[in-house]
Each structure stands twice: as structure tokens, then as C-alpha cells.
Amino acid sequence: MDKNIPYKIYLSEDELPKQWYNVRADMKIKPAPLLNPATGKPVTLDEMSGIFCRELAKQELDNDTPYIDIPAEILDFYKMYRPAPLVRAYFLEKALGTPAKIYYKFEGNNTSGSHKLNSAIAQAYYAKQQGLKGVTTETGAGQWGTALSMACSYFGLDCKVYMVKVSYEQKPFRREVMRTYGADVTPSPSDTTEVGRKILAEFPGTTGSLGCAISEAVETAVNTEGYRYVLGSVLSQVLLHQSVIGLETMAACDKYDIKPDIIIGCAGGGSNLGGLISPFMGRKLRGEADYRFIAVEPSSCPSLTRGKYAYDFCDTGKVCPLQKMYTLGSGFIPSANHAGGLRYHGMSSVLSELYDEGLMEARSVEQTSVFEAATQFARIEGTLPAPESSHAIRAAIDEALKCKETGEEKTILFGLTGTGYFDMVAYQKYNDGVMIDYIPTDDELAKSFAKLPKI
Amino acid sequence: MDKNIPYKIYLSEDELPKQWYNVRADMKIKPAPLLNPATGKPVTLDEMSGIFCRELAKQELDNDTPYIDIPAEILDFYKMYRPAPLVRAYFLEKALGTPAKIYYKFEGNNTSGSHKLNSAIAQAYYAKQQGLKGVTTETGAGQWGTALSMACSYFGLDCKVYMVKVSYEQKPFRREVMRTYGADVTPSPSDTTEVGRKILAEFPGTTGSLGCAISEAVETAVNTEGYRYVLGSVLSQVLLHQSVIGLETMAACDKYDIKPDIIIGCAGGGSNLGGLISPFMGRKLRGEADYRFIAVEPSSCPSLTRGKYAYDFCDTGKVCPLQKMYTLGSGFIPSANHAGGLRYHGMSSVLSELYDEGLMEARSVEQTSVFEAATQFARIEGTLPAPESSHAIRAAIDEALKCKETGEEKTILFGLTGTGYFDMVAYQKYNDGVMIDYIPTDDELAKSFAKLPKI
The missing domain is CATH 3.40.50.1100 (Rossmann fold)
Structure with a gap:
């Protein structure tokens, strides 16, 4: 160490x-x-x-x-479960044999189990x-x-x-x-x-x-x-509140002179990813520093990697405001076989715009490989991760293994958004070897895109 | 604050x-x-x-x-989830309107969910x-x-x-x-x-x-x-390892000049209580300080408060060494209606001896009052506690309410051994109002005592 x-x-x-x-x-x-x-x-x-x-x-x-000032009552409540630790994944680095330095911001130490x-x-x-x-x-x-x-x-x-x-x-x-x-x-x-x-x-x-x-x-x-x-993701106000994740992470990085090269988060509606990367993205936008940002989504619900950047409904009933975002169409529902969360058809408009401008990358991963990474992480780093967070773990491990091949000592930071204690049915499927992957066909997506509102 | x-x-x-x-x-x-x-x-x-x-x-x-030195490999592993925080229950104090200062050592921030x-x-x-x-x-x-x-x-x-x-x-x-x-x-x-x-x-x-x-x-x-x-409680070696709880707590108390008057822990086999109080008891035994220690057990399995201090079997098959301890008899099984854990018939021989010498108190509490305290604590302090830990919460709240009556500013410390995320069946019973209390009759205990080995 x-x-x-x-x-x-x-x-x-x-x-x-x-x-x-x-x-x-x-x-x-x-x-x-x-x-x-x-x-x-x-x-x-x-x-x-x-x-x-x-x-x-x-x-x-x-x-x-x-x-925007955080009201005193909220600061008081934050003290119940914050600061969230920034963890150096020493054990994972050693197990992977990678020269990369891996850090994760762990948001699961509270009863809601997540950020x-x-x-x-x-x-x-x-x-x-x-x-x-x-x-x-x-x-x-x-x-x-x-x-x-x-x-x-x-x-x-x-x-x-x-x-x-x-x-x-x-x-x-x-x-x-x-x-x-x-x-x-x-x-x-x-x-x-x-x-x-x-x-x-x-x-x-x-x-x-x-x-x-x-x-x-x-x-x-x-x-x-x-x-x-009230809504827990997608909205820009949610990214604002979740910026506390990134701000704490940045303060800890600055204090210990940690300079992340790659910052990774899982992406459903974007609340965790947006919160984690916001202040780092601010530095990038202001030309003060550069980072690679990677959004990781399930291949069964690939809004960034296969969606359209268009105005769409946020809800099935079409009562919410229309939002321009990367979307699979508001009628799209991922296969019931998908156990890994991150099932929303659209993506935060802020992240959608940043992605569209090439300021952030995205990739999709299949759920069996996500649970493989989750199990590996649980056994090595102790914490049993939420399936959602495990998308980020998958990508972080993949990047660390690339460093092993190239010998690069990159610093990889990812968001561990929560714990999987209420997701044991999904883990059981994986443990029993009956978990299957699902990728929507182009036809399926085309049908969904056809129903996008004409604006 | x-x-x-x-x-x-x-x-x-x-x-x-x-x-x-x-x-x-x-x-x-x-x-x-x-x-x-x-x-x-x-x-x-x-x-x-x-x-x-x-x-x-x-x-x-x-x-x-x-x-006894903690081996380096164990110290490394401890760093994955330790130090465990010592929390000042500011929100609970305020909600109770007590002049008492309440602290708890929280051991639930790891995937096993407990100490x-x-x-x-x-x-x-x-x-x-x-x-x-x-x-x-x-x-x-x-x-x-x-x-x-x-x-x-x-x-x-x-x-x-x-x-x-x-x-x-x-x-x-x-x-x-x-x-x-x-x-x-x-x-x-x-x-x-x-x-x-x-x-x-x-x-x-x-x-x-x-x-x-x-x-x-x-x-x-x-x-x-x-x-x-290997065994997770009762044995003296387990109390030795669990002393890390008390040592950390004492270091934090000393650092911030916190002087507990009352130290409370739930008691099943004694692993958490023994670990928490050991170093404080050491000070008491050496005459360096004085504390009240309270063991809290379920009234459905009251080994300290209603058991006999005698040699007994640790297991039903009678293959383990015989231990002198407070016991309800190795054949005693608490009612199936009891959901709150702490179901072992005996108690750590160390704690049994300390209790027998009057160095520690014990009390028993009924499970509906335990779940009432658990729910109150969850809503006020955020963390949903394990049913076992909630026995200590019950006693801590009771002591804090006594301080409210007398106006005494006592400092109360208790062990919050874990989280209740895998105990929602018990919480559901409580939420649905169908949880019932159970107290063994004197007859029932007498029959169990009659089978104690003659030594």
C-alpha cells in the first residue's frame, strides 16, 4: 500500500x-x-x-x-451518512495485477443503499x-x-x-x-x-x-x-444535488494529489454519473484539466450508445415536459430478463448534450459480464455491489486490464453507487448459471423510434 | 450540535x-x-x-x-471496513428531548452487516x-x-x-x-x-x-x-478479536474527551457486548475509571437474567467442551415467534463471571418494544438497525428518558452491531401489528435446568 x-x-x-x-x-x-x-x-x-x-x-x-448554497438543514442530514469514502482499491489492483491505480467513491453506506x-x-x-x-x-x-x-x-x-x-x-x-x-x-x-x-x-x-x-x-x-x-434521476435539478458526490471526490483527490485519467459511472437516467463527473467536467469545460469520462449502460437498454438524440416524452402517459435527450423511445421497455437495473428509456439532457458534443464517451455491457465483475469485486474488495453500480465496476476492470497490457499507470476513478443487498434474486440467477443476456434488435428499436414525437 | x-x-x-x-x-x-x-x-x-x-x-x-498483536494481514483486511464510526446521536437526543448525550459505535458498514x-x-x-x-x-x-x-x-x-x-x-x-x-x-x-x-x-x-x-x-x-x-460468539477468543470494537471506541472517546457513564450492548452469546466493553472493563478492573455496563437480552431467551450459572454443554450433540456460564440449559430453544435474534441458550464465560461478580448489570426486553425502538431509531437516525442491535437501542432510549426525568446529563454509549436489511420479514410482522411477545414460564425453565449436567 x-x-x-x-x-x-x-x-x-x-x-x-x-x-x-x-x-x-x-x-x-x-x-x-x-x-x-x-x-x-x-x-x-x-x-x-x-x-x-x-x-x-x-x-x-x-x-x-x-x-447554489446547500441549506443548513440538508447539510445536517448529509452528516448522517456523508462524507462518503473515496476508496483506493488496493486489493482489486493486486488481484488484477494492473499498474493502474483504481479509486471508487462509495455511496452505499446508508440505509437507502445508494446515492x-x-x-x-x-x-x-x-x-x-x-x-x-x-x-x-x-x-x-x-x-x-x-x-x-x-x-x-x-x-x-x-x-x-x-x-x-x-x-x-x-x-x-x-x-x-x-x-x-x-x-x-x-x-x-x-x-x-x-x-x-x-x-x-x-x-x-x-x-x-x-x-x-x-x-x-x-x-x-x-x-x-x-x-x-418528485423524480430521482434524469432531471437537471437531480444532477445539481448529486454534484455533492463529485465535489467530495474532487476535494479528496485534490487533498491527496490524486489526478484521475478516466472517470467512470453507470448510467440509467444519469443521476450518479452526472453527479460524479459534474465538477470534473467543469474543469474540463473551463480548460483547467482534462479527463476521459465513460458512461456505462446495459446493452439491454442502450440509450446513449444506440438511442436517438431527440425530443421525447419522459413518461408513458405523456404528462411530463418533453425533453431533448438520447432516448430509445418512451414506449421502450427492456426485456424482463434484464436484472441489472438502469431500465429507463432516456438520459439526462445535460449528459445527452455533453455526449453529443464528444465531451463524454459511452459504452454498453452485457449483464452476465456485469455480474461476473460484481462477484469478483465482492470477493476481493468486500462490498457486495448493486447490479447498477457493477456496470461501472465492469468498465473499470476492463480499463485496468488494458493498462496491464500496455503497462500504463493510469488513475481510474469510478462511482460505486450502492449495495446489492436487496438484489439477491438477481445474484441467485447468476450463481445458478441461469442469467441470460439480452440485446434489442435494430428492428425493435426502429419500431420504438417511429413513435418519437414529431418536433 | x-x-x-x-x-x-x-x-x-x-x-x-x-x-x-x-x-x-x-x-x-x-x-x-x-x-x-x-x-x-x-x-x-x-x-x-x-x-x-x-x-x-x-x-x-x-x-x-x-x-496480543493483530497480524499484519488482518490489519490490512480491517482497513477495508474499519475504522467503524463512533456516532453522536444528535438527532435522537433532540427527538427524545433528553439532556443525556448518546453515542453509538456502528459496526454495520460492511457487507456481512455486523461486527x-x-x-x-x-x-x-x-x-x-x-x-x-x-x-x-x-x-x-x-x-x-x-x-x-x-x-x-x-x-x-x-x-x-x-x-x-x-x-x-x-x-x-x-x-x-x-x-x-x-x-x-x-x-x-x-x-x-x-x-x-x-x-x-x-x-x-x-x-x-x-x-x-x-x-x-x-x-x-x-x-x-x-x-x-470455528465459532462466532460465546468463546473467549471471539471476545479477544471483538475487543477491536471497544479499543477503537475508547481511542475515539479519549481523543474527544468523551467519558461514558453507561455502556450498553445486546447480548446473545456475548461477542459484541464483550468486545465493546472489554477495554473499559479493564480500566474498571484496574481501578482507573468506573462505568455502568448493561447487557440487554430478549425476554424470550433470558440467559443472564433468569439462567443458572453452571457448567453446561455448548451444543445439542454434547461434543464441544463444557463451559461454566449463565445458561438456560442446552436443550432450551426460544419460541419460534421470537424474531429478534440472540437465541443462544448460554453466555460467554467471561461475561458470565463479570456478571456474577456484580461488575456488569443485565436486563431483558420484549421484542415488540425492541422493534418500536428500532423503527424510532431508523426514522430519526437514518440507519435501519438489526433486530439484535435494537435491544441495545431500547435500553439506551430508556436510560436517556430516565435522564429526561431526572435532568441528569449522563453520557450513554451503546453498540449498534449491525443493519437489518435481511430481517425485513420480522419488520413486516411488526409493521403489520402481528408480532407477539413471548416469555418462557418458570416451569419451562425448571424442566430445562433439570437436564443440566451434574458437575
Whole structure:
């Protein structure tokens, strides 16, 4: 071990970031504006404020302010589980025999099991500040719903979660954690909303999708006095809150003179990847430093690597603002055989724009190779990773093995977003050798693209 | 918040303990010797070494050496998940409105989910040093089996786990974590051992017990070339390894001038409680400081508060050495309705002796009040606690509420041994309002005591 770099770097409380960083402020080309699906025109703050908390809607539309103060109550809550450690993967380096130096920012040391809590507590705080009674949301794998339940419990807000039905049934323990934090969890599609009833009528056997659950959550928020809708990924406000990941990581790197060459994150809607890379991307955009950024997505839901950069609906019910993003089409649902999370059809508009400009790379990986990397990592580094995070592990190991071939001593940094303790059904499939890979055909994608809105 | 005390105290790597502390060295009255069940005489090192690794057998019999160096390989592994934070429960204090200061040592930030890893890695290390092929063990709730699987995977040892059948069936995900770390998991009683077949013949419908699983694990170790048996609690060697909890806690307390008045831990076999209090008890025994120590056990399995201090068998098959301890009788099995762990019939001989001399207090708590405390803690402090740890939370909250009545500013320290992520079936029972308490009758205990060996 390098005597100058501890295995785990924990910042002290007074070194923690006091502001979030908004990477949009440093982007020369800003993300395209959100459009009102009814008018086709850019949504206004007032229109947004009917669905989202007003302060969050402001953050969503703010492309200019580089730093935004983190309110004291949120800083206090962050202290419960932050700083998250930046870990030097000494054991993994040794096992791979690579000259590369590998670091990971571990966001799983909290009961929600992932980085999602960083934005959940912010969104719950602004809802409370606005005097709201509660919030609604959707959850797929369950991390976001759990995080929001914890945040709402802390601020005494009601929390209604629409959980994709297949997860609701396969992950009863996730559901139970949410209930323990006082949340009301409904399997989606449900008969509690108009959009849910419509989808149930059209597809009676459906096991649900994130797009559908979003529509139900939005409908309920709009129709319930004192409620607003909150979302755990994709949105620019979420990347803003998640920038705390990157800011802490950058502070730790600067403190120990660690200079990452490659920064890797898994990408579903982009919350973790965007949060991790934002401040580093800021330096790159300002010409202060250079990094390679790699987004890793599942080959079963390849929005960046095979999607179209176009305006699309964020939800099945088409009630949310239209967003220009890399998308597989809002009707696209990855195969039920896909166990590794990251199932959303679109991608953060910020990351989409950065990718389109060539400032970030993307690659897709198959899930059996992801679980192979996950198991290897668990056995060597101790922590059993979430399937989502394991996409980043796969790419980090691949890059480290390339360094082994070339002899390059690159510094590789990746985001370990969470733990897999509620994903043992997927691990069991892998352990039993019955996990299969799935890659959508060009035909399948073409059919989905054909339904993109004409804008 | 007190500006001088951070919410979480993390020691730096160079402040971590380099030696374990053996509290027996400072005890005026030593724990009674282990007896060979065949001869009724104190077991010798050679006899012990047929079942346990030789170095561990030495540690078991060593009542004199106060400090034992932690081998470098174990220190390296400890860095993966240690230091464990000492947390100031600011949020809980505020919610209770107590003048007491509450601290907890949190041992759950690792994939095994508990403190058990501290001893598992030590035992696996000594097995590897001895050139063994593998180890066997039993597990009830699953924390110990998971910890040992991780430790064996790290050192490349085979790991055979006998898992109490009721847990094997109710906790498939625990089993799956062990499998992910390469362990071989068998539900107990099984037909793979003589003792298992005998128990199955006598009680065909049995769902198993820890005592029976221990017997199967010992039998397999003794009959398999290159194997030894390892145990996660009760033994004095385990308390030695777990002293790392108390040593870290004491270092953090000393650094920040925190002087605990009351130190609380849950007590099953005693591994966590013994580890947490050992160095503090050392100070008390040497007359350097005074503390109140409180062992908290479930009222359904009250070995300290209602047991007898007598020689008893550690296992159902009566193959392990006899130990003088507080015991409910080796045939005692707590009601199946009891969900909160800590189900072992006996108690560490070290803790039994300290309790018998009045150096430590004990109390029992009912499980619905334990889950009430657990839920309260989860919502206020963020972390969803293990049912076992929640016994300590219950007592800590009770002591803090007493301070509220009296106005005393006591400093209360407790051990939060782990997380409850694999215990959601129990939480669900509590959330659904169907959890019931169970207290054994005097008659029931008298019948069990009648079967104690006559020594």
C-alpha cells in the first residue's frame, strides 16, 4: 500500500461541500429547453410549479448559476451518512495485477443503499419549505423510493410511492423498508389513477414500467391538494444535488494529489454519473484539466450508445415536459430478463448534450459480464455491489486490464453507487448459471423510434 | 450540535488498534476452565486443537496475556471496513428531548452487516496460517455465516456453513450472499452428519437450533481432513478479536474527551457486548475509571437474567467442551415467534463471571418494544438497525428518558452491531401489528435446568 494514500479517504466535516455545483453554467451549449407537451413551447416556471416544488422548478430551469448554497438543514442530514469514502482499491489492483491505480467513491453506506438519498433529502426539504403536505414519486428497483421515504420521514412529509409492479412483487423487502419509514407504496399500474386504469385496460397482464409509474405519480400529485411530484434521476435539478458526490471526490483527490485519467459511472437516467463527473467536467469545460469520462449502460437498454438524440416524452402517459435527450423511445421497455437495473428509456439532457458534443464517451455491457465483475469485486474488495453500480465496476476492470497490457499507470476513478443487498434474486440467477443476456434488435428499436414525437 | 464533537468520529488509519485486548488478564477471578465432556477434566491445548485451529485454541486458554498483536494481514483486511464510526446521536437526543448525550459505535458498514467480520477474518487467517483446507461453522440469523464466507473467500479457504433450517428457509437472501462468496450452505439438521440424522429421526419436523447446527459443524470438521471448526460468539477468543470494537471506541472517546457513564450492548452469546466493553472493563478492573455496563437480552431467551450459572454443554450433540456460564440449559430453544435474534441458550464465560461478580448489570426486553425502538431509531437516525442491535437501542432510549426525568446529563454509549436489511420479514410482522411477545414460564425453565449436567 502507498503510505501516503489511506485505503479509505474520509473528509472531515469542515471539508464537506457547502454548495452544489451546476455544470450547466459552464456548458457553452446549454441543454435544449423542456417543452410543454400541450403547447410545444418551452415550459415556464409557473407551468413547472404545478407539478414540481417551486424552488426545484427554479433549479431545473437555471442554466446560469454555477454554485447554489446547500441549506443548513440538508447539510445536517448529509452528516448522517456523508462524507462518503473515496476508496483506493488496493486489493482489486493486486488481484488484477494492473499498474493502474483504481479509486471508487462509495455511496452505499446508508440505509437507502445508494446515492439517491443526496437528492431525496433536498427535494423533501424544498417540499417542506413550501408548506406542502406530501410528495409522490415512482420507483423501479426501489433505491429511489427508499431514499425518498427516509427523507420524507425525516421532515414529516407524506410519501406516496408508485412501485413498478414487477419490483413490488419480486422485492417485498424493499417495499417493507419503505413502509418502515412510513411511506404508502402502490404497485403500478394501479386502479388509483386514470392513466393506470387505461394502461391496465389496454395491457391487462402488464408488470409495469418506470414510464407508467411516473405518469401515475404525476397524476396523483396534480390531483391531490398540497402535493407535488418528485423524480430521482434524469432531471437537471437531480444532477445539481448529486454534484455533492463529485465535489467530495474532487476535494479528496485534490487533498491527496490524486489526478484521475478516466472517470467512470453507470448510467440509467444519469443521476450518479452526472453527479460524479459534474465538477470534473467543469474543469474540463473551463480548460483547467482534462479527463476521459465513460458512461456505462446495459446493452439491454442502450440509450446513449444506440438511442436517438431527440425530443421525447419522459413518461408513458405523456404528462411530463418533453425533453431533448438520447432516448430509445418512451414506449421502450427492456426485456424482463434484464436484472441489472438502469431500465429507463432516456438520459439526462445535460449528459445527452455533453455526449453529443464528444465531451463524454459511452459504452454498453452485457449483464452476465456485469455480474461476473460484481462477484469478483465482492470477493476481493468486500462490498457486495448493486447490479447498477457493477456496470461501472465492469468498465473499470476492463480499463485496468488494458493498462496491464500496455503497462500504463493510469488513475481510474469510478462511482460505486450502492449495495446489492436487496438484489439477491438477481445474484441467485447468476450463481445458478441461469442469467441470460439480452440485446434489442435494430428492428425493435426502429419500431420504438417511429413513435418519437414529431418536433 | 456541539462544535467540538463531529456527528461521526472516524479515527485515521494510524490511530487504529494494532493489538487486541484480553480482559481475562485483568480479571481477579478467571473464567472457570473448559472441561472435556468425556473426562470431566480441563481440556488441554492438544484436545482443543483437534477441533479448533491451534493458535485459536491457545488464545482460548490464555487467561494471562493482556495484549496480543493483530497480524499484519488482518490489519490490512480491517482497513477495508474499519475504522467503524463512533456516532453522536444528535438527532435522537433532540427527538427524545433528553439532556443525556448518546453515542453509538456502528459496526454495520460492511457487507456481512455486523461486527462478526472482526472475528471471522481472524479465525480464517489462523486457519490459513495452519495450512488448513477449510473450516466449518453454524449460523442462525446469518450474520456470522456471511462474515465467515467473506473471510474464507479472502483467504481462499473452503467454508461449510450449517444454517439453522428455519433461517435457511426464511432467509434465502442471506444464503445467497454466502453462496456469492463461495460458501457451501446446508440446512441443519441435515442428513450429512450422524448427529443431524439422529435429531431428524427423533424430531422429524424440527426446524433446527443453533445448538444442533454447532454439533453438525463440529462433527464435519473433526471427520474431514484439513478442516477445523470455528465459532462466532460465546468463546473467549471471539471476545479477544471483538475487543477491536471497544479499543477503537475508547481511542475515539479519549481523543474527544468523551467519558461514558453507561455502556450498553445486546447480548446473545456475548461477542459484541464483550468486545465493546472489554477495554473499559479493564480500566474498571484496574481501578482507573468506573462505568455502568448493561447487557440487554430478549425476554424470550433470558440467559443472564433468569439462567443458572453452571457448567453446561455448548451444543445439542454434547461434543464441544463444557463451559461454566449463565445458561438456560442446552436443550432450551426460544419460541419460534421470537424474531429478534440472540437465541443462544448460554453466555460467554467471561461475561458470565463479570456478571456474577456484580461488575456488569443485565436486563431483558420484549421484542415488540425492541422493534418500536428500532423503527424510532431508523426514522430519526437514518440507519435501519438489526433486530439484535435494537435491544441495545431500547435500553439506551430508556436510560436517556430516565435522564429526561431526572435532568441528569449522563453520557450513554451503546453498540449498534449491525443493519437489518435481511430481517425485513420480522419488520413486516411488526409493521403489520402481528408480532407477539413471548416469555418462557418458570416451569419451562425448571424442566430445562433439570437436564443440566451434574458437575
